[in-house]
Amino acid sequence: MVKKGSDTVLKQHKLVVKILLVAFVLFINILFSQKPFVFKYSNSQPEQHPRSQSMIFFKTEVEKRTNGRIQVENYFSAVLGTEFEIQDMVATGALQGTRGGGFIHANKKYYIFMLPFLVDNWDQALKLISSDFTKLINKEARANGFHIPACGISQGFRAHTNSVRPIRTPEDLKGLKMRVPQQEVYVVNSRTLGINPQQLPYSEVYMALKTGVVDGQDNAVSNIWDYKIYEVQKYLTISNYATGPDPFMVNLDWYNNLPADLQQIFDQVAVETMKYSDQMNRKNEDLYIKQLAEKLETNFVTPENLEKFRIATKPVYQYFIDKGYFTWDDINAARACINE
Numbered sequence: 266m267v268k269k270g271s272d273t274v275l276k277q278h279k280l281v282v283k284i285l286l287v288a289f290v291l292f293i294n295i296l297f298s299q300k301p302f303v304f305k306y307s308n309s310q311p312e313q314h315p316r317s318q319s320m321i322f323f324k325t326e327v328e329k330r331t332n333g334r335i336q337v338e339n340y341f342s343a344v345l346g347t348e349f350e351i352q353d354m355v356a357t358g359a360l361q362g363t364r365g366g367g368f369i370h371a372n373k374k375y376y377i378f379m380l381p382f383l384v385d386n387w388d389q390a391l392k393l394i395s396s397d398f399t400k401l402i403n404k405e406a407r408a409n410g411f412h413i414p415a416c417g418i419s420q421g422f423r424a425h426t427n428s429v430r431p432i433r434t435p436e437d438l439k440g441l442k443m444r445v446p447q448q449e450v451y452v453v454n455s456r457t458l459g460i461n462p463q464q465l466p467y468s469e470v471y472m473a474l475k476t477g478v479v480d481g482q483d484n485a486v487s488n489i490w491d492y493k494i495y496e497v498q499k500y501l502t503i504s505n506y507a508t509g510p511d512p513f514m515v516n517l518d519w520y521n522n523l524p525a526d527l528q529q530i531f532d533q534v535a536v537e538t539m540k541y542s543d544q545m546n547r548k549n550e551d552l553y554i555k556q557l558a559e560k561l562e563t564n565f566v567t568p569e570n571l572e573k574f575r576i577a578t579k580p581v582y583q584y585f586i587d588k589g590y591f592t593w594d595d596i597n598a599a600r601a602c603i604n605e
Contacts, residue, residue, distance in 0.1 A: 299334075301333055301334055301335060301336045302334065302335045302336070302519075302522070302523060302527065303335075303336050303338060303361075304327070304335055304336065304337045304338070304361045304362060304519075305338045305340070305360050305361050305362070306320060306323075306337060306338065306339050306340065306360070306361065306362040306363065307339070307340040307341070307344070307345045307346075307351045307354075307360055307362075307363055308320070308341060308343075308348075308351070308363055308364050308365050309341075309342070309343035309347065309348050309351070309365055309466075309467060309468060310341060310342070310365075310488070310491065311341060311342045311491055312341045312342065313491065314341075314487060314488075314491050315420070315487060315542055315545035315546050315549060316364060316365075316420065316511070316542060317339070317341045318545065319538050319539070319541050319542035319545065320337075320339050320341075320364075320538065321339065322537075322538055322541055323337065323534055323535070323538040324337035324339055326534045326537065326538075327530065327531060327534050330530045330534065331527055331530050331531075334527060335523075335527060335530075335531065343466075343468045345360070347447075347466040347468065348363075348365040348366040348367045348447075348466070348467075349366070349367045349447060349466075351363045351365065351367065352365070352366075352367025352368070352370060352514065353367070353370075355367075355411070355514055355515070355516050356370060356409075356410055356411070356516070358516050358518060358519060360516070361515060361516050361519045362513065362514060362515045362516070363514050364511055364512070364513055364514065365511075366446050366447065366448055367514075368510065368512050368514060369448060369449075370409060370411075371406040371409055371411040371413065371512060371514055372402050372403075372405050372406045372409065372411075373590040373591070374402045374405070374590065374591050374595065375402065375509075375510045375512065376448075376449070376450050376585055376590050376591070377402075377591055377595060377596060377599055378393070378394070378419075378508070378509050378510040378599075379448070379450045379451070379507055379508075379509045379510070380450070380507070380581060380582055380585075380596070381454055381506050381507050381574070381575075381578040381581055382506060382507070382571075382574065382575045382578065383507070383596075383599065383600075383603075384508060384603060385505065386505070387418075387421075387547050387550075389603045390418050390508050391418065391543065392602055392603055392605065393599055393602050393603050394416055394417060394418055394510065394543075396602035397602075398598050398599055398602050399416055399510075399602075402416075403415075403416055403512060406512070406514075407517055410516070410517050410518070411512075411514050411515065411516070411517055412515040412516070412517045412520040412521075413512045413513060413514055413515065414513055414515065414531065414532040414535035414536065415512075415513050415532075415535045415536040415538070415539040416510050416511060416512040416513065416539065417510075417511040417513075417539035417540070417542050417543045418508055418509075418510070418511055418542075418543050418546060418547075419485070419508060419509035419510055419511040420485035420487050420488065420511070420546050421485045421486065421487065421508060421546045421547065421550045422485070422486075422505040422506070422507070422508050422550070423483050423484055423485055423506060423507050423508065423509075424483060424484070424485070424486050424489065424501060424502060424503050424504070424554075425438075425443075425481060425482075425483040425501070425502040425504070426481050426482055426483070426489060426494055426495075426498040426500060426501050426502070426561065427441060427443070427480050427481025427482075427498060427499070427500050427502075428474070428480055428481060428497070428498050428499045428500070429441060429480050429481070429499075429500075430500065431500050431502065431562065431564050432500070432502035432504075432564075432566075433502075433564060433566060433567075433570055434570050434573055434574075435458055435459070435573055435574055435577040438458045438459060438460050439458070439459035439460070440459065440460075440461065441460055441461065441480045441481060442460075442461045442463055442478075442479045442480045442481075443455060443460045443461070443462060443463065443479060443480060443481050443482060443483065444462075444463050444464075444465045444470050444473060444474075444479045444481070444482040445460075445462040445463065445464055445482075445483070446464070446467070446484075447464045447465075447466065450581070450585070451483075452464065453581055453584050453585075454507075454578060454581050457577065457578055457580050457581055458574075458577060458578065463478070463479045465479070467484065467488065467492065470482055470492065470494065471492060471493065471494065471496075471497060474494065474497040474498060475496075475497040481498065481500075482494065482498075483506075485546075486550060486553040486554055486557060487546065487549060487550070487553050489501070489553070489557060490553045490556060490557060495557055495560035495561050496560075498561060499561060499562060500561060500562050500563075500564075501554075501557050501558065501561040501562070501563040501564075502563075502564055502566065503554065503563065503564070503565045503566065504565075504566040504571060504574060506574060506578075511539065511542065513535050513538070513539060582596065
């Protein structure tokens with residue numbers, strides 16, 4: 266009888282141990298399943314810039330709608346490197362997301378959006394960026410390791426500044442040493458216009474202008490204001506010669522590891538973020554121009570002279586078609602979206 270009782274107690278102990286082990290395993294599974302997904306993001310603009318402000322909106326909304334299951338860490342002002350360095354970090358997974366000038370590695374077709382005088386105004390640019398044509402380009406970036414849930418307008422239309430002379434016709438640009446972004450389309454466009462292009466990260470432009478390494482630069486008016494370029498320049502020229510895409514680039518492997526419900530929330534908030542960014546940039550563009558006009562001698566290129574610029578920059582289109590980045594069919598498809 267004693268032995269039988271001992272066996273019963275032993276079985277009960279073993280049962281308790283098994284229950285405890287199962288409970289422990291369940292606890293560990295729950296613990297790890299609730300560990301948040303960390304989304305580390307960086308761009309080169311300062312915190313007050315519309316791009317950065319829209320990403321603060323993104324952080325707030327994603328964390329709220331996922332109940333903290335996705336945690337967003339934002340790094341602004343190029344604290345983690347230049348735009349191209351940051352983009353490389355996203356490609357390797359060291360960072361999870363970025364926006365800015367490094368998108369060429371995601372899909373070379375994004376160069377279409379940067380072609381000179383492809384669009385004339387914000388309405389046309391927004392039509393193009395929200396079209397099925399753009400959504401297909403976003404999707405194609407997956408082949409290069411990027412998930413792009415949404416694409417916006419890159420801060421608005423670009424404007425020229427310099428310290429030599431006002432720019433009224435293509436002839437006025439010839440011979441000037443102008444900083445251009447580290448993107449081939451701007452280099453080719455500059456050379457086509459007779460400019461001596463100097464490729465520099467935007468974080469280095471202020472000192473290059475101040476010391477006379479370059480005569481001028483072109484960028485969105487928001488960047489010209491936020492980086493205080495007006496302190497080291499004399500002239501501002503508004504031509505609306507080009508804008509560009511602002512794809513929200515996300516490391517594809519990181520995104521694929523998200524549960525389906527979190528992917529849906531992430532993508533929805535990304536779409537809202539890009540729309541918010543575009544709204545801020547469009548609203549602020551006129552304000553930035555007015556502020557800059559108080560600091561710099563400002564001129565708007567006349568319609569007659571704009572046509573001279575369009576004619577002068579036509580070879581830029583053919584250059585990239587010859588390189589195989591895109592085709593005339595692609596350009597015509599983009600134009601069809603604009604004209605719908």
